[in-house]
Amino acid sequence: MAIDSWILPQALPSAARAIHTRRWFKRSKTLQIGFCTFLLITGTKGKSPSFCQSGTEAVEGALKLARYVSGRSRFIGFLGGFHGRTMGSLAFTASKQTQQQGCATMPGVTHVPFPNTYRPLFAGEDQGQAVLNYIENGLFVSNVPASEVAAILVEPIQGEGGYLVPPDGFLAGLRQLCNRHGILLIFDEVQSGIGRTGKMFACQHWNVQPDIMTLAKGLGSGLPIGLVVAKKSIMQQWKSGAHANTYGGNPLCCAAALVTLDLIEREYAANAEKVGAYFMDRLRELQSRHQVIGEVRGKGLMIGMELVSDRASRNPCKFSCHTVITRAFHRGLLLLSCGQSTVRFMPPLMVSVAEVDEAMTLLEAALVEAMAQ
């Protein structure tokens, strides 16, 4: 069972048909219009998209747009964030220092901690509010003038950094902070979007709207498509030709994305919510039997299981994480890590309860083997 895959096989026949079209341009336009219509339906009213090929390129577009419309040059990103590996996005990527090693990146980006309720960095109960206070009363007062900040770029649920779900109120607080200072809010939904968390976009769990959103990964069911979606009033400030690329919005990828969005809207977001809740329950059961599992967290089918050396210290146990993933691989279960010692589960959105049961059997066997080493 491939547990880390975005492929929805149903999307492929339609995508294949699209590439045979002779009237490429007309077809491309029709698909793009269909796409925009879909985005309008799925809660992105009044938004307009710019097409590209990947997540990192979507982030580059979002940053460029934010600088262009705000006339400001600085940005705020988050420690643990992952946004890609090209020069602009890399300046925000801060989940492992190897990503930046030997490569000085775009200046003007200041990182702040992402709220972590399991391993709090700040005093007090509300880690989300603590981070907001840190930005407002620390960073803006002593280091970065708020009036020079073009945008704050954040993953609504942090992916590579450890599948961290922010406390309720954090994204709404960020929205208010941005409004107060005329800063644009960019949500990078490249990993958390497109049905993954049980809703089309993760930010819908908290009813918070960004000014700009980036999408890719699951959007094309494995075909390369990325999107910058922004409020029309923002996107339309770009003059014609200011931002474009050769393959953006090509009919093949648009066809795959349209079918994907339709399937997710009709059944797979709901499946992610239902099967994700079951998966999380099963993992919590496993946690009750295995001390090494410190926390199980997530939303929908974006689930993390953090492994610790002991539950009192909550120290990350990288060795256990690596060994569990290796043992699981030898049993036919493909897993990935994130953060320092979190096993991430992001199966295809059509995964069934029976397949989760099969995965759980393989996972527990791998866990037992790893603990015996």
Ligand SMILES: Cc1ncc(COP(=O)(O)O)c(C=O)c1O
């Ligand atoms: C949140 C987020 N943004 C951006 C990216 C970069 O996407 P890509 O690999 O398509 O460039 C990733 C990739 O993992 C991601 O998780």
